[in-house]
Amino acid sequence: MNERDLVIVGGGPAGMAAAISAYENGIRDILVLERDQFLGGILNQCIHTGFGLEYFDEVLTGPEYADRFEKKIRGISGIEIRLRSFVVDLTENKVITYLMPGKIETVKARALIMATGCREKTREMVHIAGTRPAGIFSAGLAQKLINIEGLLPGKEIVIVGSGDIGLIMARRFILEGAKVKAVIEVQNESRGLLRNMIQCIEDFEVPIYFRHKVSKIIGRDRVEKVEIAELDGGPGGKIISKKVIECDTVLMSVGLIPENELIEMAGVRLDKNTNSPISDETNKTSIPGLFVCGNAFKVYDIVDTVSKDSVEAGRMAAKHLGIKDEG
């Protein structure tokens, strides 16, 4: 079987930073597998600014931040990048099976770094009553539709949850001519960064309801309205009042969870609540030589920290392979 010193799954910011670092730490045989046709991961759809202040001391958009790493990685001949390569199976012995257009490949990794990012929690996970009409999207999916596909999912939007993605999407919808009728947050304050509360919510006078939850989604074929309920003191509190808001679209921005099905398949122990590998050290797992970095290890707010921690994963992989620190 084809064997490589280091295989990295995922070509987002985590995978790219890990690959570059692994090379800089002496690994010369590196394969990066990415299912998309581009490198960059989620950053490609994050067209807003707010990246790179820490890592580059510059205010960059997502694609600009990704490009800094892509340029560097493309310049290193010891790193082979395979796009449209979707990893579907992983064993404890680090045998990786992946699909490329028209073929199936397997490769054995001496060291493996998983940088598969995270996915959004869905409506099912937060339990909202009501019908199942069209018009319910996760915030990240809406972001992809608008920023990559050029499709506006709706005209009158209610956003559930006030995490950063939800806030960023409130502004994005408004800029594209839609109306954001409400942001509904069950806690006492926003879960997002203050700056996003200012530049996405206050700037555009978007109504935000704290200590509220969406109690029902109403609509036959398409969302027609939502019922929201005010909770005494916040989550778990008694319902004090109810109100109906008309809208055609509901965005769920209720958090992210690491995407770790593959390592679970391989037998890595995961925390049931967070879906992160159980580990006493960042990037490590219960399987020696199998590392996890970026949003797959834990959900990071800031990509700069992802890059920093992923550099460590590259170094750890070199150490696992017995390559001595240079210098």
Add this chain to the structure above:
Amino acid sequence: MKKKITCIECPVGCSILVDIEDSKIAKISGEKCPKGEKYAISEIENPVREVTSTVRGEGLSLKLVPVRTRGAVPKGRIMDVMEEIRKIKVTKDLKIGEKVSEDLLGLGIDIIATRKADKK
């Protein structure tokens, strides 16, 4: 008069207090870096925001090319700028930082690509 401003220059989000006397800024406090002072002054005198969006690509590797304003837009003109951005269509190769439109609405602001796009 005192005005409280939350700085948006970085994720820290400093809370800045601006004392205004005789419609002039008398004192600025609470910021942890010089960017905060600059931001606070701008928020009082002429609030501006950078705008990011996309423009349509034709015959390019990307259906949509993400763009940003080079320089910030007065807050009151953001929707006007968006309307102009929506009219832009690009058909040629683009590098990051390359202009797709110049001096939008006479505001002295260019629109630049934030991702490279190749001809198909």
